[in-house]
Amino acid sequence: MKPVDLLNVLVKNQNVLFMNKINFLTVVGTLCIAPLALAEAVDLTKLPPASSKPNVTFAGDIKPIFEKSCIKCHSEQKPKGKLRLDTLENVMKGGGDGKVVRPGSSDKSVLIVDVARIGDEEDWMPPKNNKAHIPALTKDEVGLIRAWIDQGAK
């Protein structure tokens, strides 16, 4: 093999290595972006409207809903998703993936997207076909929780 040929082979191999690197980066990049794309696919226009009720509070309006539909899985020692929904303080703390309520912005609150069941089925709350047979929240209940968050989540 002449030195020039050897050089060509080396350059070719370099290119193959380079291409593999690009492919690898493309694959990794796509994997990173995919969940974001899914999150963006949530159609927020499907959210039930916020209730017009004034002065919605956790103690008076929201706690009874959570006690009926959520507490079974979200309290005490090993709460699901590391999220406790038994006190206002615990709700605001959030779960394993961080905050679930953004005071003032119900449409940006994970909890609302989950209970309205408009996103990924795996995130629906209460979960679809849960063993405790706890049914989905009504549109009025979701609207009341929205109003509570929009009014500052007090």
Ligand code: HEC
């Ligand atoms: C039958 C059990 C069950 C019930 C009832 C239930 N959940 Fe959950 N919840 C789960 C499980 C399991 C997870 C964790 C899912 C995961 O980690 O993928 C979860 C996770 C969550 C999360 C996400 C936590 C995070 O940090 O990502 C939110 C928000 C949530 N639940 C809200 C609620 C609300 C509000 C209710 C009541 C309306 C409710 N859940 C009722 C089982 C339940």
